[in-house]
Amino acid sequence: MKATIRIKRFNPEVDRRPYWAEYEVPVDPFDRVLDALHYIKANLDGSLALRRSCAHGICGSDAMLINGRNRLACKVLIKDLGPRITVEPLRGLRVIKDLVVDMEPFFEKYRQVMPWLITDEPPPPQERRQTPEERARYEDTTKCILCAVCTTACPIFWGTGEFLGPAALVAAHRFIFDSRDQAAQQRLQILADRSGVFKCRTVFNCTEACPQGIEITKAIQELKQAIILSRT
Amino acid sequence: MAVHEFDAVIVGAGGAGLYAAMELSRQADLRVAVISKLYPTRSHTGAAQGGIGAALGNMEEDHWEWHMFDTVKGGDYLVDQDAAEILAREAIETVYDLEHLGLPFDRTPDGRIAQRRFGGHTHHFGQGPVRRACHAADRTGHMILQTLYQQCLRQNVRFFNEFQVLDLLVEDGAACGVVAWEILTGELHTFHARAVMFATGGWGRIYKVTSNAHTLTGDGAAICWRRGIPLEDMEFYQFHPTGIYRLGILMSEAARGEGAVLRNRYGERFMERYSPTLLDLAPRDIIARAMITEIREGRGIDGKDYLHLDFTHLPRQLLEEKLPDITSFARIYLGIDPATQPVPVQPTAHYAMGGIPTDVWGRVVLDEKNTVLPGLYAAGECACVSVHGANRLGTNSLVDILVFGRRAGRDMVRYLREAERVPLRHNPDSDAREQMERLLRSEGKEKVAVLRQELAENMMEYCGIFRDEAGLRKMLEILGDLRERYRRIRLDDRGRIFNQDLLEAWELGCLLDVAEATVRSALHRTESRGAHMREDYPKRDDENWLKHTLLYRKPDGTFEFRYKPVVITRFQPQARTY
Ligand SMILES: Cc1cc2nc3c(=O)[nH]c(=O)nc-3n(C[C@H](O)[C@H](O)[C@H](O)COP(=O)(O)OP(=O)(O)OC[C@H]3O[C@@H](n4cnc5c(N)ncnc54)[C@H](O)[C@@H]3O)c2cc1C
Ligand code: SF4
Ligand code: FES
Numbered sequence: 001m002k003a004t005i006r007i008k009r010f011n012p013e014v015d016r017r018p019y020w021a022e023y024e025v026p027v028d029p030f031d032r033v034l035d036a037l038h039y040i041k042a043n044l045d046g047s048l049a050l051r052r053s054c055a056h057g058i059c060g061s062d063a064m065l066i067n068g069r070n071r072l073a074c075k076v077l078i079k080d081l082g083p084r085i086t087v088e089p090l091r092g093l094r095v096i097k098d099l100v101v102d103m104e105p106f107f108e109k110y111r112q113v114m115p116w117l118i119t120d121e122p123p124p125p126q127e128r129r130q131t132p133e134e135r136a137r138y139e140d141t142t143k144c145i146l147c148a149v150c151t152t153a154c155p156i157f158w159g160t161g162e163f164l165g166p167a168a169l170v171a172a173h174r175f176i177f178d179s180r181d182q183a184a185q186q187r188l189q190i191l192a193d194r195s196g197v198f199k200c201r202t203v204f205n206c207t208e209a210c211p212q213g214i215e216i217t218k219a220i221q222e223l224k225q226a227i228i229l230s231r232t
Numbered sequence: 233m234a235v236h237e238f239d240a241v242i243v244g245a246g247g248a249g250l251y252a253a254m255e256l257s258r259q260a261d262l263r264v265a266v267i268s269k270l271y272p273t274r275s276h277t278g279a280a281q282g283g284i285g286a287a288l289g290n291m292e293e294d295h296w297e298w299h300m301f302d303t304v305k306g307g308d309y310l311v312d313q314d315a316a317e318i319l320a321r322e323a324i325e326t327v328y329d330l331e332h333l334g335l336p337f338d339r340t341p342d343g344r345i346a347q348r349r350f351g352g353h354t355h356h357f358g359q360g361p362v363r364r365a366c367h368a369a370d371r372t373g374h375m376i377l378q379t380l381y382q383q384c385l386r387q388n389v390r391f392f393n394e395f396q397v398l399d400l401l402v403e404d405g406a407a408c409g410v411v412a413w414e415i416l417t418g419e420l421h422t423f424h425a426r427a428v429m430f431a432t433g434g435w436g437r438i439y440k441v442t443s444n445a446h447t448l449t450g451d452g453a454a455i456c457w458r459r460g461i462p463l464e465d466m467e468f469y470q471f472h473p474t475g476i477y478r479l480g481i482l483m484s485e486a487a488r489g490e491g492a493v494l495r496n497r498y499g500e501r502f503m504e505r506y507s508p509t510l511l512d513l514a515p516r517d518i519i520a521r522a523m524i525t526e527i528r529e530g531r532g533i534d535g536k537d538y539l540h541l542d543f544t545h546l547p548r549q550l551l552e553e554k555l556p557d558i559t560s561f562a563r564i565y566l567g568i569d570p571a572t573q574p575v576p577v578q579p580t581a582h583y584a585m586g587g588i589p590t591d592v593w594g595r596v597v598l599d600e601k602n603t604v605l606p607g608l609y610a611a612g613e614c615a616c617v618s619v620h621g622a623n624r625l626g627t628n629s630l631v632d633i634l635v636f637g638r639r640a641g642r643d644m645v646r647y648l649r650e651a652e653r654v655p656l657r658h659n660p661d662s663d664a665r666e667q668m669e670r671l672l673r674s675e676g677k678e679k680v681a682v683l684r685q686e687l688a689e690n691m692m693e694y695c696g697i698f699r700d701e702a703g704l705r706k707m708l709e710i711l712g713d714l715r716e717r718y719r720r721i722r723l724d725d726r727g728r729i730f731n732q733d734l735l736e737a738w739e740l741g742c743l744l745d746v747a748e749a750t751v752r753s754a755l756h757r758t759e760s761r762g763a764h765m766r767e768d769y770p771k772r773d774d775e776n777w778l779k780h781t782l783l784y785r786k787p788d789g790t791f792e793f794r795y796k797p798v799v800i801t802r803f804q805p806q807a808r809t810y
Binding site: 011012013014030032038041042043045046047049051053054055056057058059060061075077092096097098099103107111114115116117121125126127128129130131132134135138139142143145146175176180181 | 270271273274275276278288328331332334336337338339340341342343344345368369371374375378379382383386405416445446447464479481557561564565566567605679680681682718723724725727728730731732733806
């Protein structure tokens with residue numbers, strides 16, 4: 001079968017503004033959108049730029065707007081979209097070229113929440129003990145692949161560049177609820193700030209979009225609660 | 233021309249590169265840079281699923297000696313046993329170290345690190361399977377990569393993300409830096425350093441069906457080869473038994489560790505015939521060959537070229553808790569629920585056992601006498617210590633990248649305490665610049681993507697699981713033709729900013745080089761051992777071939793083979809049965 005792929009193109013070296021280009025691509029229903037994009041690069045226009053690496057949804061490179069929704073091009077199949085597909089870069093981050101956006105502001109927010117384990121105690125010679133229940137407490141938020149789908153689906157992030165955004169909050173959650181970590185208070189303080197967790201208006205865009213199925217909104221609510229409880 | 237000064241530069245931000253960077257960054261006075269063509273969390277270490285092997289003995293009795301034995305036997309006795317001993321011993325402290333750094337391992341009810349079975353892991357030197365693979369669901373590699381990246385951020389490691397390294401600088405016999413292309417701007421950067429480490433990962437993309445990312449194109453190995461460093465044991469390339477049919481996406485060996493079994497078109501559990509003791513948990517080379525044999529003899533599903541991986545007898549809860557990612561791969565890419573339907577699988581190109589030769593401190597060596605090239609290090613999949621010999625056991629790559637990444641980091645600290653800075657020559661980036669300009673300006677008609685595909689298809693056909701002289705000679709001819717056509721390519725994109733077309737063209741040059749090394753080495757070794765199965769020489773031949781291959785490409789374009797003895801300490805070669 002054939003699919004028509006419309007791509008929002010932009011090459012700052014030649015274009016003054018973005019434009020739409022259309023490509024006819026032979027596809028199998030079980031092909032990924034990424035396969036169709038690769039077909040275009042290989043056969044129709046080698047200048048198309050997009051990030052990708054693993055091609056099966058675990059590296060987080062190829063997040064883009066597909067038929068109006070933020071998704072990983074390697075994790076959505078043609079059969080689930082039909083023969084007309086539109087592809088655009090993520091919103092809310094500067095476009096560098098075609099589907100490639102500037103990820104630095106995204107990673108900058110990630111770094112702000114101190115996403116690393118912090119403890120004062122010298123480690124024991126073997127493992128620290130952690131029960132399966134304690135482990136389960138933060139399992140969901142360890143799954144994040146930093147694809148930026150959630151943060152760039154969030155209207156509050158578009159509205160103000162200040163908001164940490166869901167991905168950074170997910171990273172904070174992962175450590176705050178890890179029984180081995182001792183810096184929860186410090187992180188909660190960062191999150192309690194103006195640009196932090198209370199900017200979230202529970203729109204659920206992030207949760208709907210997350211390709212890892214992380215319950216982001218729930219995690220954010222847990223963070224809000226933790227801040228409120230730590231104040232009283 | 234931008235020139236950056238560092239004490240050490242590390243090329244690659246997977247498990248091996250990040251562990252080394254973390255070690256180096258503990259020294260406050262050393263300036264360390266990590267250069268990566270991908271954002272670090274996108275390195276392929278994040279794709280590793282099943283687990284990391286270490287004889288913790290948390291679930292049942294286990295000892296590092298058993299782990300070492302399994303590694304040596306699994307590698308068909310081509311493993312250097314001094315290195316295997318280090319691997320098995322240091323695996324234990326490395327896993328504890330990861331836990332201390334925050335890695336969220338799955339836990340036993342009493343809070344220890346949980347462990348499961350994996351292919352070729354045995355107790356009492358081969359008596360039966362043992363639980364040795366430490367895991368975090370089926371995304372162990374993801375957790376390792378995240379944890380190490382986080383610790384590097386904490387320690388303020390300098391990252392140069394989306395910088396593609398193109399060349400290695402060597403002056404006065406010592407490594408003194410690299411040249412890199414900044415993908416965003418198309419600018420060349422020279423990194424001047426006293427020590428350089430390559431941790432650039434594998435090259436599964438020389439094959440058509442592969443578990444490897446699009447970006448695994450063998451850059452580091454090719455760069456070193458071009459600078460006169462030999463490549464070791466390139467003929468040993470591993471096919472993992474269970475890639476999703478046609479796509480190659482991996483169904484981790486953890487699946488079989490948790491009880492899934494392979495079946496042919498008659499529903500027969502055919503591994504009973506090939507490996508009576510370990511069955512579906514035999515080492516990968518043995519299973520992959522068994523699968524191809526089944527397919528060739530007409531017992532593939534519907535007589536086609538795939539088999540079934542059957543989970544249907546396992547509880548749904550186990551799939552969801554212990555194998556959630558691969559369950560979801562089957563659902564997404566095949567529309568199959570593995571709890572009720574078997575998954576179509578075929579062997580998929582997976583792992584390079586060979587690579588840049590190093591000693592047990594990650595120092596790159598130039599010959600059979602282990603002569604070190606001062607200041608140059610390599611670790612991870614691009615390197616060959618050799619702990620995997622002719623066939624790698626599951627979970628041993630994660631051990632390898634971390635144990636030897638860490639040792640390389642430590643030795644670099646030692647080296648940097650005494651090494652002088654070697655001055656750069658005039659225009660150190662001229663070779664890299666010339667390569668890129670030539671590709672940009674090339675006025676032919678050939679398409680990079682087409683050449684890349686032809687390479688991958690032919691490698692699958694002529695240099696895959698089974699090889700013979702005729703096929704390998706044919707492949708050399710094809711390589712010659714592809715090289716010729718590579719000189720006549722034409723790019724669609726001739727700009728500077730994020731020119732992926734150009735980068736893929738450059739990567740194709742690397743793919744051609746590592747494919748050439750693989751084919752030449754495979755043609756040269758007239759025996760069968762581990763993953764290298766010569767149909768015209770079906771027996772292992774210890775008398776002539778119990779040695780490592782070193783393949784050099786000389787400046788005049790000819791090739792030279794040399795040999796390195798295998799280090800044997802505890803375990804004498806025996807027949808390999810499971
Ligand atoms: C699907 C899959 C599942 C696996 N599961 C397991 C498992 O369960 N257990 C196990 O032990 N092993 C497993 N492996 C193998 C293991 O994951 C890899 O061998 C290992 O992660 C390689 O790590 P590395 O640090 O050597 O390189 P990688 O993680 O591949 O990183 C390579 C790095 O080099 C960089 N790079 C490459 N070329 C350049 C260049 N020219 N310039 C700049 N940077 C460059 C990349 O950006 C990247 O950062 C699996 C592999 C795959 C593919
Ligand atoms: S939380 Fe989900 S959507 Fe957001 S960055 Fe992580 S994986 Fe992507
Ligand atoms: S390419 Fe890795 S997530 Fe899509």
